Amino acid sequence: MREITPGMGRDMQTVTLPGSKSYSHRLLIAAALADGESRITGLLRSEDTLLTRDALRAFGAVIEDDGEAMVVTGTGGRLKACAEPIYLANSGTSMRLLTGIAALGQGETVLTGTQRMSERPIEDLLVAMREAGVPAECVNPTNCPPVKVTGGLLKGGKVTLDCRISSQFLSSLLLAGPYAEEGIAVTVAGELVSKPYVEITLDIMERFGIEVTHENFKTFRVAANQSYKPGAYHCEPDGSNASYFWAAAAVTGKSVKVMNVTRKSRQGDVGFVNVLEQMGCTVLHEEDGTTVTGGDLSAVTVDMSLMPDVVPTLAVVAAHAKGTTVIENVAHLREKECDRLGCVATELRKMGIDAVARESSLEITGGALSGSEVETYDDHRMAMSFSIAGLTTPGVRILDPGCVKKSFPNYWDVFDTLQ
Numbered sequence: 001m002r003e004i005t006p007g008m009g010r011d012m013q014t015v016t017l018p019g020s021k022s023y024s025h026r027l028l029i030a031a032a033l034a035d036g037e038s039r040i041t042g043l044l045r046s047e048d049t050l051l052t053r054d055a056l057r058a059f060g061a062v063i064e065d066d067g068e069a070m071v072v073t074g075t076g077g078r079l080k081a082c083a084e085p086i087y088l089a090n091s092g093t094s095m096r097l098l099t100g101i102a103a104l105g106q107g108e109t110v111l112t113g114t115q116r117m118s119e120r121p122i123e124d125l126l127v128a129m130r131e132a133g134v135p136a137e138c139v140n141p142t143n144c145p146p147v148k149v150t151g152g153l154l155k156g157g158k159v160t161l162d163c164r165i166s167s168q169f170l171s172s173l174l175l176a177g178p179y180a181e182e183g184i185a186v187t188v189a190g191e192l193v194s195k196p197y198v199e200i201t202l203d204i205m206e207r208f209g210i211e212v213t214h215e216n217f218k219t220f221r222v223a224a225n226q227s228y229k230p231g232a233y234h235c236e237p238d239g240s241n242a243s244y245f246w247a248a249a250a251v252t253g254k255s256v257k258v259m260n261v262t263r264k265s266r267q268g269d270v271g272f273v274n275v276l277e278q279m280g281c282t283v284l285h286e287e288d289g290t291t292v293t294g295g296d297l298s299a300v301t302v303d304m305s306l307m308p309d310v311v312p313t314l315a316v317v318a319a320h321a322k323g324t325t326v327i328e329n330v331a332h333l334r335e336k337e338c339d340r341l342g343c344v345a346t347e348l349r350k351m352g353i354d355a356v357a358r359e360s361s362l363e364i365t366g367g368a369l370s371g372s373e374v375e376t377y378d379d380h381r382m383a384m385s386f387s388i389a390g391l392t393t394p395g396v397r398i399l400d401p402g403c404v405k406k407s408f409p410n411y412w413d414v415f416d417t418l419q
């Protein structure tokens with residue numbers, strides 16, 4: 001348990017954050033699929049990205065960490081058989097992205113995780129993989145992991161993919177695509193949620209020399225006989241994790257600059273500052289970072305389909321704003337580390353805030369917060385978001401604060417520099 005002390009130290013604070021989780025997973029995967037040696041700096045070393053690293057090692061990539069960079073000797077897309085199941089805890093990105101990559105393995109691969117992982121859907125991806133020739137199925141009749149994938153049979157061709165639950169399914173097929181026998185053409189059926197994460201995938205594939213074409217994010221084509229180019233790559237800091245520090249400024253009225261996270265980034269969550277601006281904050285965009293200064297906060301109605309991971313942060317800011325904030329189009333938040341609509345509403349209500357989770361939206365009416373013991377549901381974003389409420393409200397106690405290790409192991413050290 002960790003009790004937060006209200007208040008911030010200086011009026012203007014600067015923070016430096018570790019690497020982006022989404023970029024780190026993809027940089028490691030692309031380098032592991034390349035033929036030759038890559039050197040990657042700035043990577044996030046957290047529970048989830050290290051699980052991806054270990055899985056790629058099991059698939060035959062040689063990955064060494066010299067403290068500054070990870071040096072990856074890739075497989076050229078020829079992956080080793082994995083006799084033991086690959087354990088991916090509750091890392092959805094690892095599970096979904098590596099399920100597609102397992103199609104490049106030899107023989108059968110089983111990918112497994114925590115109890116919560118076995119409640120996070122994956123069947124839509126497996127349907128498309130089977131269309132592409134890959135025997136792939138859930139071990140239990142749940143549409144969720146563990147999954148079993150038979151490698152070596154990725155024919156590719158035309159497939160249809162339902163992306164209403166997760167964009168990670170599409171990223172998975174795209175990343176494996178260059179090594180499909182016929183290449184792959186993926187048509188997205190239904191809404192593509194979390195689209196910016198697909199842009200991150202496209203960015204990495206392009207940087208590694210792979211050409212992907214698409215018509216307005218509807219049909220994506222990856223030609224066969226392309227290969228990932230090894231080289232020197234750098235990972236930018238994490239835009240989702242920046243949200244907690246911008247939110248700290250928003251609720252305290254002070255200023256926080258997050259270094260090297262700028263609007264030039266392809267990380268959709270950097271767009272969180274635009275929502276804060278709409279709520280009454282001032283935002284300063286500079287070449288070397290983005291500063292938020294808090295102001296009188298008022299409620300917003302906002303579609304957050306593109307920025308799912310900052311919804312818990314926004315919810316805590318909304319609890320401090322005048323009026324009722326409506327966060328729309330976020331049904332997919334129910335499938336994350338916890339049911340983030342239900343759990344966020346429950347924890348806000350414990351603090352005396354009127355919060356309602358609907359099927360695909362969240363409504364929060366700002367008001368006077370009171371301290372409470374915050375259940376974090378083994379969800380790093382619950383811990384980090386609710387710590388921000390503790391800056392304005394005495395008696396906020398975060399249970400299981402160590403769960404931040406999933407994406408931000410030194411979160412509390414950086415948080416403490418605010419005080």
Ligand SMILES: O=C(O)C1=C[C@@H](OP(=O)(O)O)[C@@H](O)[C@H](O)C1
Pocket residue numbers: 021022023092093165166167168171193194197308309332
């Ligand atoms: O591809 C990625 O790196 C991610 C995609 C998003 O998931 P969904 O596409 O399932 O919403 C996001 O929530 C997750 O933290 C990271």
Ligand SMILES: C=C(OP(=O)(O)O)C(=O)O
Pocket residue numbers: 048090091092093094309336337381407
């Ligand atoms: C949803 C998240 O991650 P993942 O899907 O990788 O578990 C997250 O980091 O908020």
